[in-house]
Amino acid sequence: MNSVKTYTLFTEHDIYLFREGKHYKLYDKFGAHSVEKDGIQGVYFSVWAPNAKKVSVIGNFNHWNHRDHILYPRWDESGIWEGFIAGLTWGTLYKYAIETAYGEILEKSDPYALSWEQNIQAASLVSTTWYEWEDENWLQNRWKKNNLEAPVSVYELHLGSWVRDGNAPDRFLNYRDIAEKLVPYIKEMGFTHVEFMPVMEYPYDPSWGYQITGFYAATSRFGSPQDLMYLIDKLHKNDIGVILDWVPSHFPGDANGLHCFDGSFLYEHEDPRKGFHPDWKSYIFNYGRSEVKSFLISNAMFWLERYHADGLRVDAVTSMLHLDYSRNEGEWEPNIYGGNVNLEAKTFLQDFNTAVYKEFGNSIITIAEESSDFPMLTKPVHDGGVGFGMKWMMGWMHDTLDYFKVDPIGRKFHHHKLTFASMYMYNENYMMPLSHDEVVHGKASLIYKMVGDEWQKFANLRALYVYMYTHPGAKLLFMGDEFGQTSEWNFTQSLDWHLLQYPVHKGMQTVVKDLNHLYRFEPAFYENQFNPDGFEWIEANDEDNSVYVYLRKGKKREDVFMVILNLTPRVLDYKIGVNNGTHWEVIFNSDDERYGGSGVTPEVIKEEYEEWMSRPKSITLKLPPLAGVILKQKKDKKYKLHRIKLHKK
The missing domain is CATH 2.60.40.10 (Immunoglobulins)
Structure with a gap:
């Protein structure tokens, strides 16, 4: 019976x-x-x-x-x-x-x-997601933290290897244990958000969480649903946003999972040209099936509503949007217009973005991991866009890392790898990612991507961080990169925190901390980060000296900073054009001794009233080697009052 x-x-x-x-x-x-x-x-x-x-x-x-x-x-x-x-x-x-x-x-x-x-x-x-949240104040005000005119500096981490039990390094810490260590660290370092690599249930540790079987379940590796909620709650109560990696692109073929769920191709596309991923040996969702769309968009809503996530970073969007992704000729079928765009996947992503932004407004962020030049990723759906809030700036990442691998003597031949991003940086709302993908599979850690001896490697990376933090766009840095982790990321063990006993690693950590605070508390670096009014080149073409000079500007006319990168190991006396009625104060120098630098002090050694770089006045600045220097513009009071008086007349 x-x-x-x-x-x-x-x-x-x-x-x-x-x-x-x-x-x-x-x-x-x-x-x-x-x-x-x-x-x-x-x-x-x-x-x-x-x-x-x-x-x-x-x-x-x-x-x-x-x-x-x-x-x-x-x-x-x-x-x-x-x-x-x-x-x-x-x-x-x-x-x-x-x-x-x-x-x-x-x-x-x-x-x-x-x-x-x-x-x-x-x-x-049989479980529950009941939890007594204490983050009401954060939820009411998070729109101030997640909108496009707010500083967004993301610390990406893998919960299983950020830190482990010191007494039993093979044992994972519970979400609550992680909270006690992570929250004060993020606060001290000045990041605005954390991004967790997938926390949804997955069977295979080497997948890092990207082969999900339990799309609605917080992985029990680190505790219960309520334990994860405690971690998120504690981050929110300390003014830190939480972004979750979300994987609607594929799923594994585990016998107890979604594959052939009722004996038929239910969640995946039946045609292997659309339904099987050749790189990951996994199965691709059938985005044209209405019930599957409901499953996936409900899943996004679930993590935003039940777990109070502040954003979703959508994995592998390029593979979703392109029918020919990782496929040779004859292995894919064009769409009805003869093109390679997966129209069903595009419509799904548009519906997803429309739904979550309608539900949560600009209090949340959706971020596309997308490496092609697919148009209008971050434009509104009603204008024909896909509707994401931001997109990873993969071109910037590749060009930047390629440049810093080059010996300074040859950098003049690669000079415009660092200027090219300015040609397209306002096409989308970009986030600059130095993510986990760049420090695994034999690619080397960031510090060992840098060229030169040990001193030059650290100097180069410090200069790279100055470039990243002062470039328009949101920021993302993978765990360990902030202190110059020397080994590649290994998901089976904790980061090499012991390196912080060495001054050069501690100095690198301090650089990132100071840059985070500068980015967060100086509006010129964020309020126009997706607006052409916020950036201006002063010198973009000095290949022979490998020097770059640009301005970052806030909404207030007097809120202006100058960034100078000297990417050679020489100390330079460098002449720069400036406007009349201004003087400049050095506020940051990546070559400072407390950062592990050589201690060359940048200073204005000459000021001349002659036209230079198409500006009426010039200053000559001593530039430290392999360094980034940031100056803040100070208006001359007499000049400023005179201008106001003229304006009143």
Whole structure:
């Protein structure tokens, strides 16, 4: 006798929205929910398996027997199976036993489960995301932190290897333990946001979390859903935003996962030219299927609503948008217009951005990891754009790292690798990423990408950071790069924190901390970061000296900074054109001894009233070697009052 009772959480309107691809809160309906029926407490289960002959719930409560608790198919041909099982409670282990059209029994974990076991069986757990949040003040005011005129400096980290238990280095720390160490560190370093590499449940550690099986479950490696919420809550209470990596691009073929979920190609595209990823040996979502769109956009909403995430960095957008991504001729099929754009994926991304920005406004950010020149990624959907808030500036990253690998004697032949970004930097809202992808797989750590002996490597990296932090756009730095981690990132162990005992590494950390604070507290570096009014070249073409000079400007006329990069190991007396009525104060020097530099002090050694660099006046500045120098403009009071008087007349 079947001990499952009929029960539903779905309305007819829910079913309509689900089938139209417009239901964005499916986590309130699907999955396992603790409910009461006829005065009896139990759990309601529901799952989408339209091609199944039979679906039952198996678990530790029925000895994993697929004959005892059979769900009921809905009458409306939605493909949903559902039912109520009395007496079950939190912590119950379960899966769905799905009998396919061919009579095969598949044991599948729940796509909407809130928790999964952390073992090879990876059963789902009846769980809850109830948590007593204390971040109301942050949520009410976070629009000030996440909008395009706010400083956004992101610290990207992998929770399993940022830091581990010192007494048992093979053991992961709990989310709560991480909170006690991470929050004060981020506050001290001055980052505005953290970005967590995927925290959704995944079976394979070497995937770093990018091969997700439990899209609605916080990975139990580091604790419970409430433990992760505690970490996010504590970051918010300390004025730190949280961005989560989100992976709607693909999923692995694990037997208990989404692949061939009911014996058919349900979540993935049936055509392998669209449904199988040749690089990652994983399966690509069918973006043209309405129910799959509802699943994915609901998943984005889930992390933003239930976990109070402030943004989603969307992984592998390039692979989603291009039908020919990593495919040779004949291995992909053009779209209806003969092009290589995956129109269904583009529409999905537009719908995703439209939905989350409608729900949360500019209090959240969506960020595309996209490496091509796909147009209008960060333009509004109503103008034909894809609707992201920001896009990773991959071209800037590649050009910059390529430049700093070149010996200074040959840099004049590569000079415009550092100026080229200014040709397109306002085409999109860019975030400059020095991410985890740049310090793995034999690419070397950032410090060992730099050319020269040890002193030159550190000087080059300090100068690179000055360039990054003073360049228009949001910032992202991967963990360990802030103190010059010497080894490549290894996901199996903690960062090399012991390096901070050496002055040169401590100095590098101090550089990043000071640049973060400068970026955050000087509006000229952020309020026009996506606006052409905020940047001006003074000298972009001095290849022979490998010197770059540019201005960063705020909304106030007098809010102006000058940045000078001397990317040779020579001390230079360098002449720079400036405007009348201004004088300049050096406020930052990456060659300062406390940063590990040589201690050459940049100073104005001459001031002349002659036209130079198309400006009426010039100053000559002593430039330290392989260094970035930042000057703040000071208006001459007499000149300023005179101008005001003229204006009044």
